[in-house]
Amino acid sequence: MSILEARDLRRSFTSTSGMLRRHRKETEAVKGVTFDIERGEVFGLLGPNGAGKTTTIKMLITLLLPTSGSASILGYDVVDDAREVRRRIGYVFGGDRGLYERLSALDNLRYFAELYAVPAREQKARIGELLELVGLSGREGERVEGFSRGMRQRLHIARGLLHDPDLLFLDEPSLGIDPVGARELRQTIASLRTQGKTILLTTHYMFEADELCDRIAVIRQGELVAEGTPAQLKQRVTAGSVLEIDTFGGVQDRLERVLAVPHVRSATVDVRAQAETLVVALDSGSDVTAAVLAALDGIPLGRVVAREPTLEDAYVELVSS
Amino acid sequence: MSARFIAAMRVLFVGGIISFRGLFNWLNPYIYVPTMLVAPIFQVLLFAYIGRSAAVANDAFYLVGNAVQYASIPCLFAMANTIAGERWTQTLGIVLATPANRVALFVGRSLPVIVNGGFVALFTLAVGARVLGVTIPAGAWPGVLCAIAVASASCTGLGLLQAALALRVRSTAVLSNIVFGVLLVFCGANVALDAMPAWMASVGRVLPLTHAIQACREIVAGSAVGDVLGLLGREAAVGGVYAVLGLVALRFVEDQSRRRATLELQ
Amino acid sequence: MTGLRSAVRVLVMGWWLQLKIVAVNAFDGVLNIVYPLFFATTALLMYRQSGSPQALVYAALGAAVMGTWSAMATSASGALQSQRWQGTLELLVSSPTRMALAILPITAALATVALYSLVATLVWGRVVFGIEVPIVSPLAFGAALLVTLASLATFGFLLSVTVVRYRTGWALGNLLEYPGWLLCGFLVPMDLFPTWVQWIARALPPTWGMDAIRAAASGASPWRDIAVCGALGLGYAVLGTYLSERLLDSARRHGTLALT
Numbered sequence: 001m002s003i004l005e006a007r008d009l010r011r012s013f014t015s016t017s018g019m020l021r022r023h024r025k026e027t028e029a030v031k032g033v034t035f036d037i038e039r040g041e042v043f044g045l046l047g048p049n050g051a052g053k054t055t056t057i058k059m060l061i062t063l064l065l066p067t068s069g070s071a072s073i074l075g076y077d078v079v080d081d082a083r084e085v086r087r088r089i090g091y092v093f094g095g096d097r098g099l100y101e102r103l104s105a106l107d108n109l110r111y112f113a114e115l116y117a118v119p120a121r122e123q124k125a126r127i128g129e130l131l132e133l134v135g136l137s138g139r140e141g142e143r144v145e146g147f148s149r150g151m152r153q154r155l156h157i158a159r160g161l162l163h164d165p166d167l168l169f170l171d172e173p174s175l176g177i178d179p180v181g182a183r184e185l186r187q188t189i190a191s192l193r194t195q196g197k198t199i200l201l202t203t204h205y206m207f208e209a210d211e212l213c214d215r216i217a218v219i220r221q222g223e224l225v226a227e228g229t230p231a232q233l234k235q236r237v238t239a240g241s242v243l244e245i246d247t248f249g250g251v252q253d254r255l256e257r258v259l260a261v262p263h264v265r266s267a268t269v270d271v272r273a274q275a276e277t278l279v280v281a282l283d284s285g286s287d288v289t290a291a292v293l294a295a296l297d298g299i300p301l302g303r304v305v306a307r308e309p310t311l312e313d314a315y316v317e318l319v320s321s
Numbered sequence: 322m323s324a325r326f327i328a329a330m331r332v333l334f335v336g337g338i339i340s341f342r343g344l345f346n347w348l349n350p351y352i353y354v355p356t357m358l359v360a361p362i363f364q365v366l367l368f369a370y371i372g373r374s375a376a377v378a379n380d381a382f383y384l385v386g387n388a389v390q391y392a393s394i395p396c397l398f399a400m401a402n403t404i405a406g407e408r409w410t411q412t413l414g415i416v417l418a419t420p421a422n423r424v425a426l427f428v429g430r431s432l433p434v435i436v437n438g439g440f441v442a443l444f445t446l447a448v449g450a451r452v453l454g455v456t457i458p459a460g461a462w463p464g465v466l467c468a469i470a471v472a473s474a475s476c477t478g479l480g481l482l483q484a485a486l487a488l489r490v491r492s493t494a495v496l497s498n499i500v501f502g503v504l505l506v507f508c509g510a511n512v513a514l515d516a517m518p519a520w521m522a523s524v525g526r527v528l529p530l531t532h533a534i535q536a537c538r539e540i541v542a543g544s545a546v547g548d549v550l551g552l553l554g555r556e557a558a559v560g561g562v563y564a565v566l567g568l569v570a571l572r573f574v575e576d577q578s579r580r581r582a583t584l585e586l587q
Numbered sequence: 588m589t590g591l592r593s594a595v596r597v598l599v600m601g602w603w604l605q606l607k608i609v610a611v612n613a614f615d616g617v618l619n620i621v622y623p624l625f626f627a628t629t630a631l632l633m634y635r636q637s638g639s640p641q642a643l644v645y646a647a648l649g650a651a652v653m654g655t656w657s658a659m660a661t662s663a664s665g666a667l668q669s670q671r672w673q674g675t676l677e678l679l680v681s682s683p684t685r686m687a688l689a690i691l692p693i694t695a696a697l698a699t700v701a702l703y704s705l706v707a708t709l710v711w712g713r714v715v716f717g718i719e720v721p722i723v724s725p726l727a728f729g730a731a732l733l734v735t736l737a738s739l740a741t742f743g744f745l746l747s748v749t750v751v752r753y754r755t756g757w758a759l760g761n762l763l764e765y766p767g768w769l770l771c772g773f774l775v776p777m778d779l780f781p782t783w784v785q786w787i788a789r790a791l792p793p794t795w796g797m798d799a800i801r802a803a804a805s806g807a808s809p810w811r812d813i814a815v816c817g818a819l820g821l822g823y824a825v826l827g828t829y830l831s832e833r834l835l836d837s838a839r840r841h842g843t844l845a846l847t
Contacts, residue, residue, distance in 0.1 A: 013842060058842070061681050065839045086683040097674025102608045111604050114597045115682040115689060159678075351753070355762035363765030368629070370775040375646075377636045495618045502625030512632040 001075070002036040003167055003198050004060065008069035009033045011055050029055040031222035032069065037167070042189075042199045044213035046206070048319050052222040053202045057171050060200075061091045074166060087116075090160030090168040094175030096152050099144045105131075105155050106140040109162060116163035130158040134188055150181025157188060168192070170201045174208060186211060206312040216311075218318045226318050233314045240265065240284040242309050243292060246275040246302030257295040263288050266317050275302055281309065281317060357437075361391035361445040362452065368511045369453055378513070380453045385541055386510035388446035389534045392438040392473050393504050397497040399434045400480030404571070405487035427571055428564075431477045438473035439466075457541050464540035464549075471553050472533030475560020476504075479529050481567030488574050509534055529563065532556035594688055601692030602699070609700050619662070619700060620707045623654030627708050630774050631716050647712035647720050648804060649773035652797050654704035655739060656767045662697045663743030664760025666690075667751045686835055687744070687828040694743035698736040705732070723806030727813075731803045734813050735796025738820025742792055745827035751834055752843055772797045792819040 012028040030052040037043045047053050058064040060071055062082040070077065076084040100108050106127065113123045131137045134154035144152065153173055160168055170189065174182045182205075189212055192199060203209055209216055210230045217227040226233055251269055258267045258278070263286035270277040280292055289306065369383040404427065446465065450457050457465070483500055487493035505511070507524045508531040514522040525531045533556045536549035546553075627650030634646040667690070670676040679689045712718040722728050750759055769775060770788040777785050777794070788794045799812035 011842075055842075063677055063681055063839060064842050065836075083683050086681055089681075091678070091681050093674070095674070097672075098678055100604070100608060100673070100675065103604060107604055107607065111600060112678070112682065114593070114600045115679065115684040117593050117597075117683065120596065352758040355758045360762055360765055363762075363769060367765055367769045367775075368633075370769060370779060371630055371633055373779060374775050375634045375637045375642065377633055498618055498622055502622060505625050506628050506632075511629050512636070516636050517632065 003039045004037040004071070004073050004200070006033055006035050006056075006060065006069070006071040009056060009059055009066050009071055010068045011052075011059060011064065012067050029222055030059070030066075033219065033222070033224055035217050035224065035227060037198060037200060039166075039198055040196050041214040042193050042201060042212050044209040044216040045200060045202045045219060046204075046209055046216055046315060047202075047219035051219045051319070053219055054171060056219070057091075057169055057200070057202065061089055061169055062086055087163070088166045090163070090165035092153075092156045092160040092168070092170050092173055094153065094172035094177075096149055096176075098156060099152060099159075101145040102143060104141050104143055105136060105147070108144060108155065109140075109159060112159050113162050118163055126162065126164075127158075130161055133161075133191070134158045135184065148181070150177050150184060153177060153181070153185055154188060157185075161192075166198060168197055168199045170199060172202050172204065174203060174205060182208075206310065206315050210311045218315060220319045226314075230311055233318075234309055234311055240282045240286070240309065242307050242313055243278075243280040243282060243289060244303075244305045244307065245278045245280070245292070245296070246304075247278055247296065248275055248300040248302065250299040251276050251278050251296070254296050254299065258292055261288055261291045261295055262286075264292065266320075268316055268320060279313070279316070281313060357395060357441050358444060361388065361394070361441060362448055364391055365445060365449040366452065372511070377516075381455045381541060382513075382538065383511060384446065384449045384453055384455050385538045386534050388442050388449055389469060389472050389537055390504060390508060390510035390530055391445055392442040392469065393476050393479075393501050393530060395441050396434055396438040396473060396476040396480045397483055397500055398494070399437060400431060400477055401484045401487045401493045401497050403430045403434065404481075404484035405493045423572065423575075424568060427481065427568060431481060431564075434480065435470075435473045435477050438477060439469050442469045442473065458543070461540050461543070464544075464546040465537055467546055468533050468537040468540060468549070468553060471556050471560075472530055472537070475529040475533065475556050475563070478560035478562070478564030478567065482563050482570055483567075485567050485570035485574055488571075504528060504530055507531070527559060529556065529560045532559070597684055597688045598692050598695075601689065602695045605693050605696035606699060609696055619658050620654070620704045623650070623657050623704055624708060624711055626650070626768070627653065627711065628715075631712060631718070635716065643716070643718050644720055645801075646774060647709065647716070647718040648801055649797065650712065651705045651708040652735070652793065652800060653768055653771075653773040654708050655698070655701035655736065656771060656773070656793055657764045658701035658704055659694070659697055659739045659743040660746070660763040660767055661760040663694050663747045664750050664763070666693050666697070666743075666747045680835060680838075685828075686748075686831040687824075690747060690831065691740070691744050691824070691827075694747060695737075695740040697743060698740035701739065702732075702736060720804060722804050724803050724809075727803035727809050728800065731796065731799035731809045731813055731816075734817045734820070735793060735800060738792035738796060738816050738823070741820045741824035741827060745823045745830065748827050748831045748834055752838060752841075767791065767793065770794070790819070792816050792823070795819065 009030055010028065010032050011030040012026055015025050015027065033052070033056055035043075045053050045056065055064065059066045060073070060078060062078050062085050065079055070079070072078065073085050074088055076088070078085050100111070103111070109127045109130070110123065113127065118126060127140075128137075131140050134157055136151065136154060136158065139147075139151070144155065147155065157170075157173070160170075173189070174185055177185060186208060189199065189201070193212065201209070201212060213230060215227070215229055216233055217224050218233070219225070255267055255269070258264060258280060263283040265281040265283060267278060267280045270279055278296075282288060289304070293301070293304070365384055365387045368387055369380045372378050372380070372383050443466065446457070446469075449455075479500070483496060487496050490496055507517075507521060508528050509517075509525055510530075514525050514531070514535075517525065532552045536552035536556065539549050539552075540546065630646050630650050631643065634642045667676060670679065670693075680686065682689070709720060712720070746760070746763070753759060770777075770780070770784065771791055771793040772788065773793075777788055780788070793816075795812045795816035799809035799816060802809035802812060
């Protein structure tokens with residue numbers, strides 16, 4: 001049995017605007033999402049801002065009721081058996097909110113240990129283990145307001161694991177953390193994975209997903225557009241190669257011409273500090289570099305590189321097609 | 322008219338109204354109605370009933386005292402919010418980096434505050450009179466309007482000084498609440514100055530609202546505006562002194578912050 | 588049985604940690620004590636003019652209990668909002684503990700802090716105005732205080748839950764401050780009001796608590812008032828628990844738990 005089953009989950013929001021004449025507007029944030037998570041796997045949910053990742057998670061962790069569709073965790077329905085679901089899941093989100101700033105790390109953990117009904121005699125040992133796991137041993141007596149983002153994030157994870165949940169939700173845990181902190185965080189998640197924890201992870205960083213996830217689903221405008229292992233996604237989308245060309249002005253107007261070249265599957269422009277980099281995905285086995293360069297005739301070009309596709313290429317193609 | 326003068330006038334009026342709307346989030350009806358229109362009526366009722374229970378003065382005394390004193394809530398809070406509030410939105414540094422005339426900038430922000438404070442006091446007076454059954458003669462209203470306008474302006478002067486202080490403390494609302502409390506006790510809203518210990522009465526005389534409350538009471542009791550010009554003059558003078566102190570303090574805070582980078586909150 | 592024990596543990600632990608949080612925030616804490624003092628001072632100055640010592644004792648006791656009401660009305664209505672700002676409201680809701688058990692300790696901590704305001708005002712009346720409040724039966728006085736604060740905590744709990752979907756709940760709390768001061772018999776005897784207003788006053792636990800505290804101080808029997816106060820407090824707790832489940836369901840339906 002899958003640990004999580006989501007079936008055609010939908011959620012819409014009504015917003016009203018205007019003070020005297022109220023305008024109601026219905027927006028559909030999640031438009032029928034279906035997926036399963038198996039025990040012991042790290043499942044990545046990727047998508048641009050506003051694609052419906054967080055809304056999907058909030059329905060799964062019982063904070064938001066689906067407009068229609070259903071989801072169950074370990075056989076418990078997220079709407080009807082909310083308390084049973086809550087006992088079995090942990091929820092950690094990114095950013096620096098969600099902690100009692102004026103309490104010590106230890107007090108934060110003790111409080112949530114009570115809320116999750118961790119038996120009193122197990123609490124101390126459990127909290128000690130978790131502090132060790134997230135590398136906060138020795139700092140537990142300090143108030144959270146003095147913690148760095150990375151430390152807060154690791155404390156969040158310890159909080160989410162207090163009751164040894166069967167399924168852990170990590171919603172953009174690396175949001176706003178510096179590279180060193182993010183690396184430590186990835187190590188923590190990787191060690192959870194080796195312990196056999198089941199995790200649902202959302203992130204913006206493709207290398208992070210590539211490194212950590214067993215399976216990935218990509219969500220775009222409320223719909224799943226692809227699902228598979230990182231390797232499958234890379235293959236499925238760009239079984240071919242990628243051409244990167246640095247240009248200096250005017251490339252946007254040539255996109256049509258580049259796309260018209262045979263064997264070109266997609267072309268996107270990545271604006272960097274000085275150059276605009278044209279990223280062109282090509283069919284495998286084709287060498288149309290000369291034709292692409294001809295299509296760019298007349299605008300100043302810089303470096304031209306051909307390389308293997310990354311997960312990020314796959315992602316960009318999926319969410320922008 | 323010189324271009325610089327016109328620019329200063331535009332900063333004064335247009336800039337004042339825009340920043341008032343941008344920074345004074347209380348204009349939201351869910352906040353405005355409870356804090357600006359309903360709460361003052363209850364303050365009037367509370368003290369009028371305590372007055373009835375203690376049997377010291379009539380309802381009109383407490384009605385006028387508290388209606389005018391409550392103008393300090395919009396004056397103090399709005400002034401602090403429109404200036405110190407910029408620390409939260411991290412825009413004060415940007416505003417101070419502009420060449421706009423500082424006096425026009427800050428005084429401009431005070432104009433909508435004065436109008437709003439006057440409106441709150443008038444509303445409270447009119448509705449409170451209905452609720453308590455106090456009759457204010459129709460002929461007294463122009464004088465009342467005049468006294469309330471002076472009261473609101475002079476209290477906003479204190480608000481300007483307080484806003485400068487608020488730039489240096491963590492919680493501006495706490496500061497505004499304390500100044501409000503000091504005014505409640507000392508400005509004679511509920512205890513006549515001559516019923517206070519002498520030192521308290523002298524504190525009251527250097528605070529805004531004190532003279533305006535007295536003037537307003539006399540007008541409601543039948544005096545002409547001409548009879549209370551002295552009181553109103555003193556009220557305006559007190560408010561003017563605070564306003565000047567406030568502008569000086571704002572200049573000082575601006576200089577200090579450029580030296581020590583203390584303006585923005587992290 | 589373990590359910591009951593863990594419920595008690597959640598309540599006690601929550602109360603203790605919330606108290607820690609409130610205690611750290613000294614600047615706001617000072618305001619909680621100082622702000623009602625301005626009103627107490629004004630009221631005492633007014634009653635002093637009447638020249639009656641009994642009236643001053645009446646006012647000193649009333650002003651002291653008055654502060655507990657404002658501490659509760661203003662803070663409780665903003666309590667869940669500040670949890671929302673901190674991002675912890677969602678975490679509380681997503682835990683398997685009943686919402687009531689998570690929120691009640693918050694308002695209980697506020698009621699505990701309100702005790703400071705009460706004592707501070709009594710001391711203020713004694714030191715500044717020289718009013719000595721005789722307490723004839725200290726035991727009954729203590730019991731009356733305790734029940735008053737407890738019922739205030741459950742009333743605050745109901746309040747905090749009621750305004751959970753109202754983003755500017757603090758403004759509503761400020762609005763409740765004055766009517767409570769006016770109606771609960773702190774400084775104005777209830778018989779000055781029309782009958783329908785008296786009924787509203789009787790529904791508020793502090794009205795009975797105030798009567799009980801005055802009775803205990805003067806040596807009369809406070810027990811009936813204490814019982815009514817406690818029963819009302821219990822009633823508000825039950826109502827609050829029911830509403831907390833209802834309103835949270837509605838918040839889940841409308842997606843209003845998070846700030847973003």
